[in-house]
Amino acid sequence: MNNEELFEKYVSATLSEAECESLKVLLRDDPRAARDFACYVDETALMVSVAEESQQQQVPEGSANNRTRRPQKRRESALRLAIKVFVPLAAMLVIGAYVLVDYVQNQKAIGEVAVAVQVERNGAIVTLEEKQLVYFDDKVSSSTDGGRLKLLDGSTVTLSKGATCQVSKSTHGFEVSLKNGRGEFEVSSQKNGKSFIVMTPLLRTTVIGTHFTVDADDKTSRVRVLEGLVKVDDLKNEAHFVEPGELAVIEKGGVLSKKNAQKAMGLAPYLCNAQGEDCDVEYLESKNYIVLLYAQKWDPSSRSFVLQLMEFYKKFPGDYEVIFMDAEGDFSVKYKMPWLCVKDGMEEEVAKLLGPNPATYPLNLVILDQEGKVLKQAAKGSKWHGTDSLLLNLKKL
Amino acid sequence: MQETKREEILRTALNDQHILTCYAYSLLQDWGLAKDAYQEMLITASSKWESYKAGNLSAWLRVILKRKAFDMMKSRKKSISFADEELFSLVDKNINSLYEEKGHEYHERKRDAMKSCMKNLRQESLEILLAFYKDRVSCESLAQKLGKTVNSIWLTLSRSRKVLRKCALEKLANDELS
Numbered sequence: 231m232n233n234e235e236l237f238e239k240y241v242s243a244t245l246s247e248a249e250c251e252s253l254k255v256l257l258r259d260d261p262r263a264a265r266d267f268a269c270y271v272d273e274t275a276l277m278v279s280v281a282e283e284s285q286q287q288q289v290p291e292g293s294a295n296n297r298t299r300r301p302q303k304r305r306e307s308a309l310r311l312a313i314k315v316f317v318p319l320a321a322m323l324v325i326g327a328y329v330l331v332d333y334v335q336n337q338k339a340i341g342e343v344a345v346a347v348q349v350e351r352n353g354a355i356v357t358l359e360e361k362q363l364v365y366f367d368d369k370v371s372s373s374t375d376g377g378r379l380k381l382l383d384g385s386t387v388t389l390s391k392g393a394t395c396q397v398s399k400s401t402h403g404f405e406v407s408l409k410n411g412r413g414e415f416e417v418s419s420q421k422n423g424k425s426f427i428v429m430t431p432l433l434r435t436t437v438i439g440t441h442f443t444v445d446a447d448d449k450t451s452r453v454r455v456l457e458g459l460v461k462v463d464d465l466k467n468e469a470h471f472v473e474p475g476e477l478a479v480i481e482k483g484g485v486l487s488k489k490n491a492q493k494a495m496g497l498a499p500y501l502c503n504a505q506g507e508d509c510d511v512e513y514l515e516s517k518n519y520i521v522l523l524y525a526q527k528w529d530p531s532s533r534s535f536v537l538q539l540m541e542f543y544k545k546f547p548g549d550y551e552v553i554f555m556d557a558e559g560d561f562s563v564k565y566k567m568p569w570l571c572v573k574d575g576m577e578e579e580v581a582k583l584l585g586p587n588p589a590t591y592p593l594n595l596v597i598l599d600q601e602g603k604v605l606k607q608a609a610k611g612s613k614w615h616g617t618d619s620l621l622l623n624l625k626k627l
Numbered sequence: 628m629q630e631t632k633r634e635e636i637l638r639t640a641l642n643d644q645h646i647l648t649c650y651a652y653s654l655l656q657d658w659g660l661a662k663d664a665y666q667e668m669l670i671t672a673s674s675k676w677e678s679y680k681a682g683n684l685s686a687w688l689r690v691i692l693k694r695k696a697f698d699m700m701k702s703r704k705k706s707i708s709f710a711d712e713e714l715f716s717l718v719d720k721n722i723n724s725l726y727e728e729k730g731h732e733y734h735e736r737k738r739d740a741m742k743s744c745m746k747n748l749r750q751e752s753l754e755i756l757l758a759f760y761k762d763r764v765s766c767e768s769l770a771q772k773l774g775k776t777v778n779s780i781w782l783t784l785s786r787s788r789k790v791l792r793k794c795a796l797e798k799l800a801n802d803e804l805s
Contacts, residue, residue: 275649
């Protein structure tokens, strides 16, 4: 056996024990052969890499026809051809049209429903219940309470209310096209070089084994990672790796950027609206500044400042959100505060995250960045700096 | 500053994706596993970026990738070459010296040359190459599928390889001259 045959056996993983020993001797003792071997193996790797790319380019990714192409058949023997034609025909006669249709539909299946969804199929809207199959050409929308799909690889896609998506399956893995709304993805470990991709009109997220959410509409797309790591790109040149606690955002016509969502989102479980009800707090992650309001209803200056702040908040909305830090009593309800409030009994947890009121005054206003760093405060200890300059700062945000 | 260092590591890993996957393939002889190893390496590089001090970043990434490939080899001893740790180290040593000597740029140029040469191959030859080297379909199965003899599949494989090698080397030589 010459050297090249030995190299070929290595790359095709068919070395016998004796051949393995011969190869080791060659690599140890013959530098020239060792170099030839390295070139041969590298060349094979390059060939596979390039051939795979060429094949991907020939068949568009995500298309229904993107399966391993059948090699040409024109040289098949007549007998083989006859058998191939005869067997499906016989099967059709025996099993019947119903089973065949069912089979074809199973081939189209990308997974099943875990929580009821609505799908647009063949021009009609149908509601699919738990365990019913979803096909790759179905346009899936969440029902009134959201919906969930379990894909064939075990990954789950949870759609929030009003979200729509389409899932396609190819030899390269799953691709979810999220048209609008929010999707939460728990992706199973992708094996054998397969990938899991989520497309929005503005960005592409390539999953490296993870749990993350994607929000999309015509103007903005956001990706937030809960576990693992994803790669996000803007379908052009800009790409970022996003980790837990980070957020990738792109606005139409803008540049893909990454920011830290950890501090703001760490507060999410402890916040509610002025009436003490649970509400959407995830928009906090896209705000660069958080304004903490400490105020007491019994304090006249607190009451008058809250009214002033409410007017300001309405007139100058910006890249900030106010959080009222005192949950006791009915101050937020009576004044119908339009911002977020700390839930009753959660003050200690919030203080652990952000620290207690830094002032001895009943009224204080603190501006934080997304990292939780204090940028400005109306009072610190027993020193009062006033709220006017803070409002001026907020106006600029 | 530290963020820049981490970004730099991930960007290099992303830019070197081809060469790193090829390196993993050289060790694992399985394209799917090579891609998995690359992804595992990305996650490790992303979380352990602080342990990279200075020096050859590509080599540092290859060290992580080698460890990942080694773990995969240990967990999937499906062939003789998979089970042999000494062979694994020898292959790693030789591939590394080739990469160190030729560099990333040469690898990319060779890849471009190969890509351009691949266009001259017949569709059937391309499919046989992919099925054999990437999907690990045996020559016997390919012969049966295509209605050919095993020998003719071997011939197609070796002829395609020769054509590709010759064409790529010529292109590289021409590029260097120009």
